[in-house]
Amino acid sequence: MSELTATTTPSRPAFADWATMAGRSLRMTRRSVDVLLTSLLLPVLLMVLFVYLFGGAIQTGTRYVTYVVPGVLLLCAGFGASMTAASVTYDMTGGIIDRFRSLDVAGPAILAGHVAASVVRNLASTVLVFGVAFLIGFRPAAGPLDWLAAVGVLLLFILAISWVSAAVGLLARSPEAAGGFSFLIMFLPYPSSGFVPIDTMPTWLHGFATHQPVTPVIETLRGLLLGLPVGSGPARAVAWCVGILVASVVVSGVLFRRRTA
Amino acid sequence: MHDELAVEAIGLEKSYGRVRVLDGVDLGVARGGVFALLGPNGAGKTTAVRILATLIRADAGQVRVAGFDVVADRRQVRRRISLTGQFAAVDDLQTGEENLRMMGRLTGLSRAQARRRAAELLERFDLTEAARRTVNTWSGGMRRRLDLAAGLVGNPAVLFLDEPTTGLDPRSRQAVWQVVGELAASGVSVFLTTQYLEEADRLADRIAVLDGGRVVAEGTSLQLKEQVAGHRLDLVLADAAAFEEVARRLDDRAARRDPAHRTIGVATDGSAAQVRALLDEVDPTRRSVDRFAVHGATLDDVFLALTGHPAEQPDHEKEPAHV
Numbered sequence: 001m002s003e004l005t006a007t008t009t010p011s012r013p014a015f016a017d018w019a020t021m022a023g024r025s026l027r028m029t030r031r032s033v034d035v036l037l038t039s040l041l042l043p044v045l046l047m048v049l050f051v052y053l054f055g056g057a058i059q060t061g062t063r064y065v066t067y068v069v070p071g072v073l074l075l076c077a078g079f080g081a082s083m084t085a086a087s088v089t090y091d092m093t094g095g096i097i098d099r100f101r102s103l104d105v106a107g108p109a110i111l112a113g114h115v116a117a118s119v120v121r122n123l124a125s126t127v128l129v130f131g132v133a134f135l136i137g138f139r140p141a142a143g144p145l146d147w148l149a150a151v152g153v154l155l156l157f158i159l160a161i162s163w164v165s166a167a168v169g170l171l172a173r174s175p176e177a178a179g180g181f182s183f184l185i186m187f188l189p190y191p192s193s194g195f196v197p198i199d200t201m202p203t204w205l206h207g208f209a210t211h212q213p214v215t216p217v218i219e220t221l222r223g224l225l226l227g228l229p230v231g232s233g234p235a236r237a238v239a240w241c242v243g244i245l246v247a248s249v250v251v252s253g254v255l256f257r258r259r260t261a
Numbered sequence: 262m263h264d265e266l267a268v269e270a271i272g273l274e275k276s277y278g279r280v281r282v283l284d285g286v287d288l289g290v291a292r293g294g295v296f297a298l299l300g301p302n303g304a305g306k307t308t309a310v311r312i313l314a315t316l317i318r319a320d321a322g323q324v325r326v327a328g329f330d331v332v333a334d335r336r337q338v339r340r341r342i343s344l345t346g347q348f349a350a351v352d353d354l355q356t357g358e359e360n361l362r363m364m365g366r367l368t369g370l371s372r373a374q375a376r377r378r379a380a381e382l383l384e385r386f387d388l389t390e391a392a393r394r395t396v397n398t399w400s401g402g403m404r405r406r407l408d409l410a411a412g413l414v415g416n417p418a419v420l421f422l423d424e425p426t427t428g429l430d431p432r433s434r435q436a437v438w439q440v441v442g443e444l445a446a447s448g449v450s451v452f453l454t455t456q457y458l459e460e461a462d463r464l465a466d467r468i469a470v471l472d473g474g475r476v477v478a479e480g481t482s483l484q485l486k487e488q489v490a491g492h493r494l495d496l497v498l499a500d501a502a503a504f505e506e507v508a509r510r511l512d513d514r515a516a517r518r519d520p521a522h523r524t525i526g527v528a529t530d531g532s533a534a535q536v537r538a539l540l541d542e543v544d545p546t547r548r549s550v551d552r553f554a555v556h557g558a559t560l561d562d563v564f565l566a567l568t569g570h571p572a573e574q575p576d577h578e579k580e581p582a583h584v
Binding site (some may be wrong): 016027095103104198 | 339
């Protein structure tokens with residue numbers, strides 16, 4: 001190294017940083033055994049658990065496996081995304097965030113890298129859930145367009161919930177606390193139409209269960225996959241997801257600046 | 262503002278709540294120089310370095326780094342600096358090579374350039390053998406070297422090192438010192454913080470001593486040493502009467518007095534001649550002094566000499582000089 005080589009580094013597009021950060025998160029996910037186990041083994045276990053343990057006792061009018069697939073998909077998305085919170089907190093509390101910032105890597109690029117890895121992780125677990133579901137008797141009646149729409153809605157949900165998780169990661173002071181916070185996100189699919197029909201729940205829960213964000217997403221997925229009429233479901237599902245996505249992107253931008261001030 | 266300065270800070274102030282961490286600090290680092298900010302834990306070193314490296318803003322004062330204002334031209338500054346902080350900023354779950362290639366990409370190198378730069382730095386820091394193992398299998402010294410290498414990927418003009426050798430074993434410390442020496446020789450400007458007088462002495466051509474948020478002394482290592490003797494002679498006296506007697510003879514030359522242990526410390530250059538002369542002077546009858554020991558001056562001694570009070574949060578490690 002000489003004085004001549006101590007030049008300024010070229011400026012670079014934000015997209016390049018984002019891709020680098022996403023590559024980093026994916027590499028680290030691949031090597032962290034517990035994350036891999038949770039995001040890949042858990043979906044299989046949940047599927048089997050619901051269908052064989054609870055399924056016999058639940059009357060939904062269809063085969064339970066057919067009923068429950070959307071719920072399990074969303075539950076797994078919640079688990080997968082919640083790991084994003086812990087890894088964001090880990091970055092923010094370690095030394096690496098200072099290095100990234102002193103290299104002028106923008107906060108959004110750092111967070112978007114985590115989110116991208118989260119989406120890829122969740123897509124992998126989604127494929128796995130579908131695979132297991134097929135093996136144990138799930139027979140959807142969806143045409144190609146229905147499939148495309150279903151995957152699109154699911155992707156949007158995963159994206160939204162991953163950004164929520166990133167925001168939680170910025171809020172938490174330790175990776176453990178981040179994990180705790182995200183428990184709330186993971187709980188949301190239970191009081192919805194994901195696992196049991198809402199009319200079997202106590203009446204006081206109906207209002208929440210019907211109008212919470214997870215229910216329209218589940219209804220949309222179920223309708224699309226089974227080739228049933230979906231009505232306004234997709235519009236409500238997309239509105240919820242886009243709303244949550246925009247809000248958490250904005251909030252995490254503010255939190256990042258506050259955290260690094 | 263001088264253009265020949267790599268780092269120039271004027272009147273830096275920073276408070277956290279009611280705690281005043283920096284209270285009007287002026288600093289200047291010559292281009293190509295090595296500057297050490299010396300002080301105990303809690304003196305404000307890390308706060309100062311984080312302000313200079315654009316990570317936090319000062320409440321008052323002006324800072325120019327590599328010719329640019331750290332607030333108005335933050336991007337320009339960030340493209341010319343690198344910071345290696347106290348906590349290793351490398352990913353445990355990536356290999357050494359992957360860490361460096363990532364840093365290369367983040368400084369704007371192409372894939373091929375990043376790969377070449379990573380290989381070059383791994384070679385230079387003697388990490389090539391471990392390069393393809395994930396960092397969680399590496400020793401502390403190796404991580405620190407990787408951390409330093411990661412800071413150099415973008416060929417920074419100004420390098421900030423926050424306590425680069427704290428917690429390292431003597432061998433790794435030597436390795437870090439060697440790297441910093443080479444960097445300085447190659448024309449990079451280095452700003453480092455340290456708790457170790459010896460480290461500042463060994464690496465820096467200018468040293469500022471930070472105490473309670475203020476610079477209490479600044480100069481070359483030689484200038485500071487003239488204010489602070491390099492060593493301390495501790496005398497253990499035979500009894501209370503001898504203690505009184507020697508204390509009286511030394512008067513205000515005594516750097517420390519500890520009646521409970523009948524020990525008196527006095528500054529010395531550590532040479533046999535001076536120690537012999539001192540012993541003869543304080544104990545002409547050769548009965549008062551039981552034992553004696555010569556120590557490298559600790560930060561406490563520096564503080565005592567420079568500020569007239571012990572460091573407020575003394576460095577408890579009290580390591581003997583590690584040469």
